[in-house]
Amino acid sequence: MISKMLLRNSGSLKSLTRGGEPFIQKELDYGAHNYHPLPVVLQRGQGIYVWDIAGKRYMDFLSAYSAVNQGHCHPKIVQTMIDQAQVLTITSRAFYNNLLGDTEELLCKTFGYQKVLMMNSGAEAGESAVKIARRWGYQVKGIPDNQAKVIFCTGNFWGRTLAACGSSDDPDRYRNFGPFGGLNFHLVPYDNIESLEEELKNPNTAAFMMEPIQGEAGVVVPSKGYLTKVRELCTKYNVLMIADEIQTGIGRAGKLLAVEWEGIKPDIVTLGKSLSGGLMPISAVLADESVLQVLDPNSHGSTFGGNPLACKIAKTALEVVFEENLINNSRELGEVFRAEFKKLEGGFVKEVRGKGLMNALEISTPSGAWELCEKMAEKGLLAKPTHGNIIRFAPPLVINREQLYEGISIIYDSIKESQ
Template identity: 65%
Template sequence: MLKTAIRKVGSITIGGEYYIERELAYGANNYHPLPVVLCKGEGMFLWDTSGKCYYDFLAAYSAVNQGHCHPKIVEAMASQAKTLSITSRAFYNNLLGETEELLCKTFSFDKCLMMNSGVEAGESAIKIARRWGYEVKGIPQGQAEIVFCSNNFWGRTIAACGSSDDPDRYKNFGPFAGLNFKIIPYDNVEALEQAISGTNIAGFMFEPIQGEAGVVIPTHGYYEKVRKLCTKHKVLMIADEIQTGIGRTGKMLCLDWENVKPDIVTLAKSLSGGLMPISAVLGKKEVMDVLVPGSHGSTFGGNPMACRVAQAALGVIKDEKLVENSEKMGEIFRKQMSKLIGGYIKEVRGRGLMNAVVIKNKKGAWDLCLKLAENGLLAKPTHGNIIRFTPPLIINEEQLNECIQIIRKTVVELHKFNPKDND
């Protein structure tokens, strides 16, 4: 469907397929991107190598909540890069403490551990929970268990693969038996109580809204019930807010919709505005204090450049009122998109600017995303028939309405082309 992207390199004309073929030739084949070759981003927009402009409705899986290349965050990064980028944690630096304080006060926690990638934050949370289980709860050595939900996704390390029930994640990467992980149904408090009632459970780690699974939202009251059960059975409540946090759902944290405070929360992605990997694990003092020198660390975690970038990224979220904008724009989006239900579209769901559209045809999401790209909007399917629509939180109402018109037009075009998709 997509026309070949063309650009000039010196006197040679190179098509977009050139870049795709080079990546396929030399890169590991672990992704299946849409055939769009991007080379520039600014705010709500991305450009391909031919100069075509697109609305970005994926936001790098929420990594660019503040929009692409936000000038305040870029300036903070560039300024600090010229001053001091990294010392490692072999020494103190002048920015880490104030950044940890900012994170703790912003999200109302006692202690902060700065890391890099989101999956590294998840691994760190599991390590902290296990150590807490042994040293505070009194779990016998080697027997600490962590409970996860079915269809979870928090990365692709061995631990993340071992916590998954998706064959694409775990097939031929085992064994996982020594991880002591349990998997229970999502949004099922009865299954949760049964799973954590044993004496060896250290933590329950879950996404407040399951992103990769297709923006799956639990029943209202689920967070509060999870909190009560974890408190009752002395189990750490670990919230993976890497996609849902920092304003994506219309609250600073998604759990704020029910005023629930977990014992540990993991953050990443838009903590840097998409400029570099930055993650953080936040928790209560009595939980985080199980870490002592030598028990955990990271060469790049909490480096001065990351600290400056994180400060600027959080400043943009606050100063530009992006949390409030996410809630307002999300309501408009779902209201307008719901008008398309009944034809090509089966369901619209979401919270804030974390939304999904379920296509009736089991394989129709890929075709719709290709057609959307032709019409100037980029999104990506998941699970065959679901499309996540997660634009940067800076989107205004005029831009949103234009994007809704693009989606509506595309759905109509595709429906006319293949009306049997509605069967």
């Protein structure tokens, strides 16, 4: 019998599960209940589409939170994975390998930095960036031992490690996981320069870490000029600016990096998700030598970080982005998406916002958002609410104009039925 927890907010359970109840039940019986998915059981993906166990096809408008910018199971990336997996997958960093240096060079030249640290998950990249910033604070800026402060924004999300939870103002993330007092993290309102400057004035502030567009918070786009002012203030007060581009980077926001909308260069950039095309966890921390030189042997590491398989996949994943012109596609089709839904603002759809193909509709009621996602799923499009009443729409960047309009039509029809 499927758990009541799953039934919560799921008025269309039977029509969505399509015979998937045994798979859902097994997850509920043996897995931790730390997610509340839509009751759709997927078994295959290709391009912008996924199929459930009954063979129904859906348009994926979530893209595994931007992990599959290149589309599901991109044939070139999959073939790279197969080929390299038959040669060498992991050596650990106890030895050199023949692929890491080339991939590091590609990442540095592509994103405009002198050095890179390869890791695995996005949360690991965030943790690494904070560690690097603290050490830089002590060794370069001269902050007294164990006094380094790191500033974050309200509404931030960069993972669920203890440090990430300790930087959050979301009770769902930090409740009953403390204490966090020793982290010396401080929060300022997002898109508020005055509050930020007050914290940056403190000589013990080592870094300010922020998302150029807040993803989990509901695709919150800062006011024009905010990123430029952040860069100016971090330079003025000798504080490292860390841009969390795990979701926004690699074309998702219509530029290679979202910070490029204001033409600035952060001191540290974190990348992940689509750096692998969705095939395995790969992340990276980019910075110039003046920052990354603070790491020396045994100060930081990862058994899997920079493994040959990851290196080969990351190289191919980036090649696909440029060969298929996915950045321009994201920018152009994102404008189409927002223009269509701006027509609905002011009623059931409270607000439309985004950059590139990273967009959100804010619905007037929380229940309306969940029910809308159910209706869209019934019609063949998958998306998911965040923070109750906000729905993110982020299809793979390989989507074409015809497919986008098909998705827009499904969303429109679902909204009409929900009002």
